[in-house]
Amino acid sequence: MPQPLSIAAKSYPHTAFLTDPELTVGGRAVELAAADPIYKAFAPMVRELRYDVSELAIATFLQAREAGAPIALLPVVLSGDFHHHSLTRWPGSAEISPADLAGRRVGVRAYSQTTGLWVRGILHEEFGVDAKEVTWVTTEEPHVAGYVEPPNVERTTGKVLDVLERGDVVAAVLGPPALDGAQGPLVPIIPNWREAEEAWGARHQTVPINHMLTVRRDLLEAEPQTVSALYQAFGAEIEARKAADTEPGPRVRALRFGVTDELVAGLQIAIDYALQQNVIRTPVTVAELLDDFTRHLGERA
Template identity: 25%
Template sequence: MAPLKLSLACWDYDRVKAIEDGRVRPEGIELTFLNLRVEETFFRQLRYQEFDVSELSLSSYVFTLNSPNPPFIALPVFPSRMFRHQSIYVNKKAGITHPSQLAGRPVGTPEFQMTAPVWQRGILQDEYSLQFDAPHYYTGNVEPSNEERAEKIPLALADSVKITRIEKGKCLAQMLADGEIVALESATAPSTFGTHPDVGRLFPDAKTVEQEYFQRTGIFPIMHVIAVKRSVLAANPWAAQSLTKAFASALDYAYDAIHARGALRYILPWMQFHVEETQAALCKEGDGSDGKWWQDGLTAQNRRTLDKFLEYSFDQGLAKRRWQVEELFAPGSLEAFVL
């Protein structure tokens, strides 16, 4: 039987590199790996559904479930995770010493529905009593661009949410430096951070804040999922399990590489100490992690993390109903972790 030919659009993370270079091949599937940066993948997939399988923003994926006929269904594979306290920036002259002071103030965000700002708004509400709809949001390009940035998916939000698109020719990075906005909630760092004296982090000691947040909540925020066209799985339901198992094998290769000590695979001279520090911060004896701080599947930690995100998505008016974690994933994909 000829293999099923599928396209996969994903950035070449260390945890998928073995799929890209062919060391891991999903059973019964011939993959064409398209190494694309995330913004291009998201735009092309959400607007045009170009790829059979793709990396996709968790928030955008959940938002697509509002459709009567959702185009995608996810696998429990999480190629991107990141603590997001570190990605909130402020104008130092604005006098912001506590997140609650952002209420009623102009705050930039590239897109309201992006995964990173959904997490940031939710965390600031849960942890610092800043209601998600308290700031006045300004959306658009973080950096100068000839193309105006708009929401990839049209939104219908509550009247309490105040959003203004920035003027053509402006960018949020410079607006932050100039004080036109007092803060920026983003995934990427603005170019004015580290180059302009008035731009800094909301949480100057973000690493400590993020580690304390994890100790309290057990949440390591998930940013992206791997999503498959429903039409592909309708015709080939077995492919969900095959793909999921392949991603699990590729993640094992990433751990092998990061633990290598004979020679450094990465240009970080103190890699071993960073790994030890990460394990100490994110893995505890008896938590089931077995020293692996980045796991796919529905582990207890992943379930807790996804459930919190689904709460935020619904509360912020993005998801039209409160989804349950299992509803996000393709039948057969969860079984890949128990076989």
């Protein structure tokens, strides 16, 4: 009997099908990994290839690819959002404008966290603040072991919310789980952030990508039919989720399946931002990111 297919993915409406005990993919049962929060699966995936298939942050994938990890990217966006509202200060703290962050300390879980990638890109693009001008105070190391952080990155203890509350930083970048779970209203630093987010989306014709679906390259090469079946299953769930929402917010609009113009735009901007910020140091094209998918699943897709 074939080994189960090990999959690490967060519980979303569009991943609920993975919990079906009768689910098989290409004749293989599915073993859903326990990883909560999901980013705890990222280091084991890129360092050890612990899972056959894994949700992975796009910044982590870019770094893993640069480091030579044998992981293939599938054009399936599992989560995304606008991130102007992710840059916050503690309630009652001194007001500060985005442009004033140059020369200051800003908290973020890890320098390579994808939400941080998008926020730093926004600061540079819209407010002229270069990532090198800010001291980034982090609480975790990168998922990719060989990545060397820029010299303006520091490590501290505790959670980012703790660092922000005790005043060690003037602002913090918080991803959706932290923002959604925060006690009390954090104050977004970017003014009129809702309008600014939609303007960014209109300008770039996409919603920022956070997490995508990846697969071990050896599995893709050995069992393209199995990976294709799983890819199509994810796609059907994503399309159903989007079709069911008559007025989708950005988190639903971010979901994507297949090589679309929105996906290509999102990946290209992530590459551009990552190079600007030394998240990666080697230029890469969107076609190169999707090369494994195109070669092994292009016709099947």
